[in-house]
Amino acid sequence: xxxxxxxxxxxxxxxxxxxxxxxxxxxxxxxxxxxxxxxxxxxxxxxxxxxxxxxxxxxxxxxxxxxxxxxxxxxxxxxxxxxxxxxx
Numbered sequence: 152x153x154x155x156x157x158x159x160x161x162x163x164x165x166x167x168x169x170x171x172x173x174x175x176x177x178x179x180x181x182x183x184x185x186x187x188x189x190x191x192x193x194x195x196x197x198x199x200x201x202x203x204x205x206x207x208x209x210x211x212x213x214x215x216x217x218x219x220x221x222x223x224x225x226x227x228x229x230x231x232x233x234x235x236x237x238x239x
Contacts, residue, residue, distance in 0.1 A: 160206070162208045163205065163206070166197050170197060171210065173195060174195060174210045174212065178193070181193060192212055192213040193212055194213065194221070194222075195209070196209055197209075
């Protein structure tokens with residue numbers, strides 16, 4: 152049995168169909184079916200509110216290595232920003 156690290160597990164069954172459908176729709180809308188060359192990447196993270204049971208489920212149209220760089224850079228931005236008040 153192989154040991155999974157954070158994020159290595161498949162999408163939880165309760166989210167699988169809807170996340171895959173949304174990913175196809177997002178890719179189609181942002182990239183207009185322009186395979187194999189895409190111009191816009193996306194990451195969809197789905198997680199439970201509340202007691203934090205479960206985990207974050209992830210799907211993207213980008214390479215995992217690129218998403219890792221993106222998330223590190225975004226986290227640095229979030230950590231450097233004053234707390235938003237949510238009045239957009």
